[in-house]
Amino acid sequence: MSRVSHPLLDDADQPGWWGWIDGKTERGTRLLNPILIKEARQALKSKQFGVTFFLLLLASWFWMVIGVVMASPDIYYVPSGVYLMTGYFLLLSVPMIAMVPLAAHRSLAAELDEGTFELLAITKLSALRIVTGKLGSAVLQMLVYFAALVPAFGFCYLLRGIDLIMISLTLGLVFMASLLLTTFGLLLATAVQNKAGQIFALLFLLFCILMTEIFCASFAIGVVLAQQLTWETGSFNFLLLFGAVAISFMVLFVQAAASRIAPVTENRSTRLRWIMFAQQLLWVTAMAGAALYDSDVDILSFGIVMLGIYWIVMGTLMLGESAELSPRVLRTMPQTTFGRMMLLWLCPGPGTGFMFAILSAIAGCATLGGLAFVFAMSSNYSNPFLTSVIVIGYLTMYLGATRLIVLPLSRRMGNSFVLPVSVMVILLTLGVITPSILMAITTGAPSSQYGAQEFTNWMWTISETDGSRFAFGLEVAAFLIVTIGGGLFVFNLFLLVREFSYRRVSIPARVLADDQERMKVAAAGE
Amino acid sequence: MIATPTNLAMIELHDLCRLFGTTRAVDHVSFSVPRGSVFGYIGPNGAGKTTSMRILATLELPTSGDALVDGLSSVNDPDRVRGRLGFMPDGFGTYSDTNCVEYLDFFARSYGLVGRDRTRRLRYVMQFTGLEPLAMKPIRGLSKGMRQRLCLGRALIHDPPVLVLDEPAAGLDPRARIELRQIIRSLAAEGKTILISSHILTELAEMCDRLGIIERGQLLATGSVDEIRQNLQPDRQVRLKVASSVEAAVELLSKHTSVHSVTAIDHTITFKLEGTETEQIAVLHHLCDARVEVLEYSGQQNSLEDVFLEITKGIVQ
Numbered sequence: 001m002s003r004v005s006h007p008l009l010d011d012a013d014q015p016g017w018w019g020w021i022d023g024k025t026e027r028g029t030r031l032l033n034p035i036l037i038k039e040a041r042q043a044l045k046s047k048q049f050g051v052t053f054f055l056l057l058l059a060s061w062f063w064m065v066i067g068v069v070m071a072s073p074d075i076y077y078v079p080s081g082v083y084l085m086t087g088y089f090l091l092l093s094v095p096m097i098a099m100v101p102l103a104a105h106r107s108l109a110a111e112l113d114e115g116t117f118e119l120l121a122i123t124k125l126s127a128l129r130i131v132t133g134k135l136g137s138a139v140l141q142m143l144v145y146f147a148a149l150v151p152a153f154g155f156c157y158l159l160r161g162i163d164l165i166m167i168s169l170t171l172g173l174v175f176m177a178s179l180l181l182t183t184f185g186l187l188l189a190t191a192v193q194n195k196a197g198q199i200f201a202l203l204f205l206l207f208c209i210l211m212t213e214i215f216c217a218s219f220a221i222g223v224v225l226a227q228q229l230t231w232e233t234g235s236f237n238f239l240l241l242f243g244a245v246a247i248s249f250m251v252l253f254v255q256a257a258a259s260r261i262a263p264v265t266e267n268r269s270t271r272l273r274w275i276m277f278a279q280q281l282l283w284v285t286a287m288a289g290a291a292l293y294d295s296d297v298d299i300l301s302f303g304i305v306m307l308g309i310y311w312i313v314m315g316t317l318m319l320g321e322s323a324e325l326s327p328r329v330l331r332t333m334p335q336t337t338f339g340r341m342m343l344l345w346l347c348p349g350p351g352t353g354f355m356f357a358i359l360s361a362i363a364g365c366a367t368l369g370g371l372a373f374v375f376a377m378s379s380n381y382s383n384p385f386l387t388s389v390i391v392i393g394y395l396t397m398y399l400g401a402t403r404l405i406v407l408p409l410s411r412r413m414g415n416s417f418v419l420p421v422s423v424m425v426i427l428l429t430l431g432v433i434t435p436s437i438l439m440a441i442t443t444g445a446p447s448s449q450y451g452a453q454e455f456t457n458w459m460w461t462i463s464e465t466d467g468s469r470f471a472f473g474l475e476v477a478a479f480l481i482v483t484i485g486g487g488l489f490v491f492n493l494f495l496l497v498r499e500f501s502y503r504r505v506s507i508p509a510r511v512l513a514d515d516q517e518r519m520k521v522a523a524a525g526e
Numbered sequence: 527m528i529a530t531p532t533n534l535a536m537i538e539l540h541d542l543c544r545l546f547g548t549t550r551a552v553d554h555v556s557f558s559v560p561r562g563s564v565f566g567y568i569g570p571n572g573a574g575k576t577t578s579m580r581i582l583a584t585l586e587l588p589t590s591g592d593a594l595v596d597g598l599s600s601v602n603d604p605d606r607v608r609g610r611l612g613f614m615p616d617g618f619g620t621y622s623d624t625n626c627v628e629y630l631d632f633f634a635r636s637y638g639l640v641g642r643d644r645t646r647r648l649r650y651v652m653q654f655t656g657l658e659p660l661a662m663k664p665i666r667g668l669s670k671g672m673r674q675r676l677c678l679g680r681a682l683i684h685d686p687p688v689l690v691l692d693e694p695a696a697g698l699d700p701r702a703r704i705e706l707r708q709i710i711r712s713l714a715a716e717g718k719t720i721l722i723s724s725h726i727l728t729e730l731a732e733m734c735d736r737l738g739i740i741e742r743g744q745l746l747a748t749g750s751v752d753e754i755r756q757n758l759q760p761d762r763q764v765r766l767k768v769a770s771s772v773e774a775a776v777e778l779l780s781k782h783t784s785v786h787s788v789t790a791i792d793h794t795i796t797f798k799l800e801g802t803e804t805e806q807i808a809v810l811h812h813l814c815d816a817r818v819e820v821l822e823y824s825g826q827q828n829s830l831e832d833v834f835l836e837i838t839k840g841i842v843q
Binding site (some may be wrong): 006008009010012026027030034035037041042046068111113115116118119120121122123124125264326327328431494508509510511514 | 583584585587598599602603604606608609611613615618620621622623624628630631632633635636638640646652660661672680685
């Protein structure tokens with residue numbers, strides 16, 4: 001049988017100039033993620049991508065003609081770049097913010113749904129490479145869509161009224177929004193594996209896309225293209241912080257998606273915790289910097305409350321982790337007593353997760369609260385020190401109570417993030433409504449004035465830290481919150497003994513032998 | 527291919543258990559497969575074959591016990607196991623807008639094959655599985671048999687020493703089955719260790735060196751086809767046709783210590799005999815010595831299907 005000719009079946013490094021180029025590009029593709037190569041091949045053949053691309057091209061030409069006609073005859077002497085750019089922004093945002101994240105979400109969900117993921121899982125590709133491959137493919141599509149409109153942006157620039165910074169900012173906004181939604185879409189694809197859940201996830205993603213589209217459109221048209229951004233108002237600093245936070249969440253979403261699809265024998269937590277740690281560092285630095293720069297103590301209170309919300313969400317999700325670790329993960333954990341003391345809270349497990357959330361929140365809130373205390377920053381509208389004490393108290397109280405409830409339940413129902421999240425939502429709701437119900441039962445009507453009995457009502461208590469409405473019962477409530485929270489924290493500490501106990505795990509002899517074989521093979525190759 | 531010590535069993539299951547709620551999908555299953563041999567895994571639907579194969583392929587975790595490939599645990603060192611194992615699942619998804627060669631190229635890249643190693647391996651697999659003429663054909667347009675070949679090609683692309691094939695012959699026409707059997711035999715001749723499950727029992731008997739029969743998660747029997755027959759059915763069914771004196775022959779046989787269940791219909795007598803072919807010859811001598819006029823004398827061995835039906839009870843979990 002004669003051999004079938006196909007570029008993929010032929011060796012690179014054929015003689016001649018083209019063979020040399022072929023060899024070099026072949027070496028280049030070794031650096032690329034195989035998923036990216038596969039997805040690019042699929043995308044270039046897919047009708048959806050082709051149709052979207054040509055529709056975008058057609059629409060951009062159509063808008064060029066319509067825009068020029070509508071702006072005529074002013075276009076000859078009035079700068080009209082902003083006017084046309086608004087249309088191009090709206091055109092570009094449809095494939096970028098809607099199509100690309102949806103395609104990435106469906107691509108990963110289909111892998112899990114149609115059984116191809118299992119074939120990938122047994123290759124040498126790690127879960128993180130699979131997710132980043134999907135992300136890379138999405139970025140490639142974004143770049144192709146950008147490329148379709150590059151001449152149009154050049155045309156806008158030539159029409160004057162818009163400078164390169166404004167064009168870059170507009171495109172950067174679309175790119176960041178698309179990237180953030182894509183990473184979130186990838187995470188949503190891994191979050192639920194059943195049909196009903198997938199439909200719900202898809203609907204939620206569509207809702208997020210719609211919201212982002214509206215937000216981006218109003219920001220780009222109302223602020224960026226309206227040239228409201230100036231260096232003097234600090235709006236660029238805000239954009240910088242917004243961008244940094246968005247990037248940190250993209251990294252978090254990608255790693256979380258990879259952790260969701262990684263086998264349970266892998267360490268799925270440590271990287272996530274480092275990312276959370278970095279996010280907290282970024283947030284605390286930004287809030288402290290902004291508060292000191294503007295001498296505005298209210299920023300510190302805002303930063304503390306946001307930290308509280310962040311850690312209650314992350315802490316609850318970490319309570320869903322499995323305490324059972326494979327010997328393989330145990331082998332990678334710190335083996336010395338000092339190492340375990342310093343690094344164990346970054347290792348997987350619900351107990352270490354609880355400790356990590358609480359200690360990180362204490363560090364972050366204490367830094368921001370302490371800053372106000374040290375620099376004697378004060379305001380009539382907020383008290384960062386009291387806010388930080390109350391936020392830490394609530395965190396230990398609600399996370400501690402959730403952990404105590406989840407611990408026996410997870411033994412029966414298995415480990416899943418659904419259980420702690422459900423318990424936390426119920427507890428937070430009960431915390432808000434219970435005092436009012438009790439007051440209504442005892443006095444016939446819920447109290448309209450804050451009192452110490454409202455200490456479980458986190459919503460009311462935190463709003464009472466607003467200095468202008470300082471309530472008498474707040475100090476008593478704060479004392480109760482911190483005492484109960486502290487008690488639950490200590491109680492939880494006793495339950496952490498198993499996760500903290502010292503376990504040295506040796507490397508199996510066959511694994512060591514395998515390492516030696518690999519080293520021999522590598523040495524022979526060199 | 528990664529070099530492996532030859533003294534190890536390439537596949538080992540140690541007291542493997544997998545619970546799904548209260549259902550014991552795999553219940554303390556242990557067996558080993560030596561290097562270069564083909565092990566057939568037989569059992570009714572829901573017996574636990576696929577679950578134990580998925581554990582071996584690092585796709586599932588056991589509740590207890592361990593599954594080793596080349597001495598490495600698929601539970602604790604799955605990344606090392608994956609390089610040594612090619613898995614062909616019962617059902618597998620494919621990618622849209624992808625042809626055969628692109629599909630195999632993607633998996634070759636995913637297994638870390640680069641440059642000439644990849645193209646050489648791609649050419650070999652395309653040729654070995656007979657997919658060369660279909661290289662450019664979209665996967666969605668392939669027949670069931672060709673899809674199975676493609677899946678086998680994917681499992682072979684990184685040249686693993688161990689292959690785990692879950693129902694590879696399911697849904698294939700007779701010609702495709704024969705071709706698949708030839709492929710598997712030639713892989714075994716290359717030194718690959720193969721664990722294969724199937725419902726086509728006769729085919730397994732022809733291509734496997736050893737068999738394991740599993741039902742309700744429990745391994746009921748292991749060994750070669752003859753060993754299983756011998757161990758589970760020590761009695762041989764013997765058919766005797768005599769010219770006359772049927773009663774005398776029946777009486778003589780009934781007195782024989784290794785003979786039981788003697789029945790006679792006209793001139794044909796059937797009985798069960800405990801022991802080997804030597805025993806069977808001894809009984810014939812005994813009959814001839816007693817002047818019984820023997821017209822026909824033949825031992826009947828149960829087919830693999832009969833043995834399978836005898837051992838299993840057809841209970842589905």
